[in-house]
């Protein structure tokens with residue numbers, strides 16, 4: 001199925017800035033034609049935050065980034081008040097790889113991700129903690145800490161306002177980060193060497209087995225997250241509905257409100273006072289033209305609080 005997906009070609013620039021909500025909302029946005037175009041797309045979609053790749057997500061190929069492109073990106077972000085900018089790291093990177101050559105390649109690739117994130121003045125770089133196949137889980141977690149510390153060595157992330165986010169995963173066999181406790185352990189040890197926090201994905205949370213679809217389950221799951229990670233340490237949520245059942249460990253993203261999670265849990269999440277400083281980013285498929293716009297609108301529609309006038313500051 002081939003159709004025009006690019007919002008820049010589908011709708012004209014809005015005459016007035018799109019309506020804002022009390023929560024920062026965005027979507028993973030294409031960088032086609034140059035990384036700076038992602039900011040224009042995010043604006044056109046009515047976002048107040050956005051996420052991009054800075055390399056081809058499933059190849060070892062970084063995107064071209066010139067100083068002028070980074071500058072244009074920055075200017076557009078200020079003009080449109082787009083914050084935070086989240087970069088999602090390449091999926092191939094495995095900071096807990098047992099194979100020494102692959103491990104070195106992963107560390108080098110992650111360092112390059114950090115350097116591009118710094119060049120783009122990104123606020124966050126999201127990483128899946130990888131697979132511990134061939135080791136024990138504890139060895140895997142320890143290796144992640146070593147690898148990320150090595151990758152960030154000497155880069156001064158703190159000073160330059162970049163925080164690494166460890167994302168919870170769908171919990172497939174050998175994957176790290178399938179529970180809040182594992183994410184919490186990683187944060188605990190990584191904190192000594194790098195600025196780090198968590199990105200929690202609603203689809204991964206659901207398919208890894210947590211109940212977020214009933215009111216009681218949602219309350220309990222957020223409590224468990226607060227105990228293991230701390231809700232204040234979750235500056236970014238990935239908002240995806242799930243095609244697969246709870247506990248299935250199958251990571252298939254669905255449109256907001258159209259999957260096994262449904263719309264209500266997003267309403268609870270985006271109106272919880274404890275998530276007030278977080279950004280909510282959809283990573284939903286584009287199956288039909290304007291699906292990206294519809295998913296951003298769906299997230300915005302559940303926020304009941306009025307937006308505040310002054311731009312929100314990032315919590316740290």
Ligand SMILES: [Zn+2]
Pocket residue numbers: 167201238283
């Ligand atoms: Zn995600």
Ligand SMILES: [Zn+2]
Pocket residue numbers: 201203204251252253
């Ligand atoms: Zn996913």
